Amino acid sequence: MPRDICADIVFGRKSSNPVMYRLTCEERHEWKHDSDLIVEILDEHPPRRLGGDKWADDQGVGDINRGQLYHAVMTYYPVPGLEPPDPVDVAVKWVRGKRAIVSLRREAEMYEGPLIPLQGQVVPIFGGLFTTTTRDGFDIGCLILEWCPGNDHTTFGKPTEDELRLRENAVRQLHAVGVHHGQLFERDEGLCLSDGRHFLRAADGTLRIVDFQRAFMHRCVDKDTDLDSTNETDDDSADLERICDELLRAIEHYHRALEGELRTTPWNTF
Incomplete structure (x- = not known):
């Protein structure tokens, strides 16, 4: 031993x-x-x-x-x-x-x-x-x-399109292994400054999701489902209904940015 x-x-x-x-x-x-x-x-x-x-x-x-x-x-x-x-x-x-x-x-x-x-x-x-x-x-x-040195989220303003892309990808991978974080997004609508406290940057600049004291195992949409297609089908709509709120929120934030709506997305500085 x-x-x-x-x-x-x-x-x-x-x-x-x-x-x-x-x-x-x-x-x-x-x-x-x-x-x-x-x-x-x-x-x-x-x-x-x-x-x-x-x-x-x-x-x-x-x-x-x-x-x-x-x-x-x-x-x-x-x-x-x-x-x-x-x-x-x-x-x-x-x-x-x-x-x-x-x-x-x-x-x-x-x-x-x-x-x-x-x-x-x-x-x-x-x-x-x-x-x-x-x-x-x-x-x-x-x-x-x-250690993730990029951990003072209060120094950053509204997340960029690239930041939202990295967040979406990370949340997808998290849910692909069956983990629901539970604290990633403060509000159903809009972006919050406080969301950033769980999305940190490692020393090499890559993104890390942190704090899993409230995480739990669950299953939403299959990990191989492609939801990035711009041509939505009936099957895609059904998949969206099966996605949990946490993953859906990450996808919606990034897709709004892709569609040029980031500037008009509500931003809460608390």
């Missing part, structure tokens, strides 16, 4: 009193080394929040992850006879509380299950789920994921 892999998560690495938590791996996909990890948090200022109020000592959470998202650098402890991989930028999705960890496990199961073929192409590369209970009795956990 392989030994347990641990991750040492280091906060305040440049301070005089850095803090380290050792978490044990529950789920992992592929590793270059059978070695423990060092994950140094880079954020020197309060990181982006994932939702919810400020933490309390007895933080209670609902059915979604509540915590914080950190930018970090991951390295490996040395292994005799093996050359260590280069350091890699990662995202650390950090939560606190038993129910938050249950939600994190559900997300990890998505990455380790139906999303495996989409990792590094449509969804982030999954680095593992790690958990522990502190000496003070607090349950903490984190997901380690591919």
Whole structure:
């Protein structure tokens, strides 16, 4: 049996009193080394929040992850006879509380299950789920994921035709493996600035869909159905009726852009 892999998560690495938590791996996909990890948090200022109020000592959470998202650098402890991989930028999705960890496990199961073929192409590369209970009795956990530097959607205006094309393609691939995200679009009509928080850009500029704590398995239209044809048939109309709202919304946004209607599409800046 392989030994347990641990991750040492280091906060305040440049301070005089850095803090380290050792978490044990529950789920992992592929590793270059059978070695423990060092994950140094880079954020020197309060990181982006994932939702919810400020933490309390007895933080209670609902059915979604509540915590914080950190930018970090991951390295490996040395292994005799093996050359260590280069350091890699990662995202650390950090939560606190038993129910938050249950939600994190559900997300990890998505990455380790139906999303495996989409990792590094449509969804982030999954680095593992790690958990522990502190000496003070607090349950903490984190997901380690591919870092997507293009993750401040508030710096962008209305999405372009190319952006909507990439979103449509990504949502198609997501639904082709039977996954319904559940949080991709805020409104039935029009585009929202907040939609962009789940469509991020990886380091190479390609698109990633993120945050699968509310995702679930389902089946809508067959993955090979061609809905891009400009000559709609009766069969195409039937297929459109069988597409779920999430996939239909992605298709409609892109097709409106193709038809020159992007400028008149409602745009909500919240």
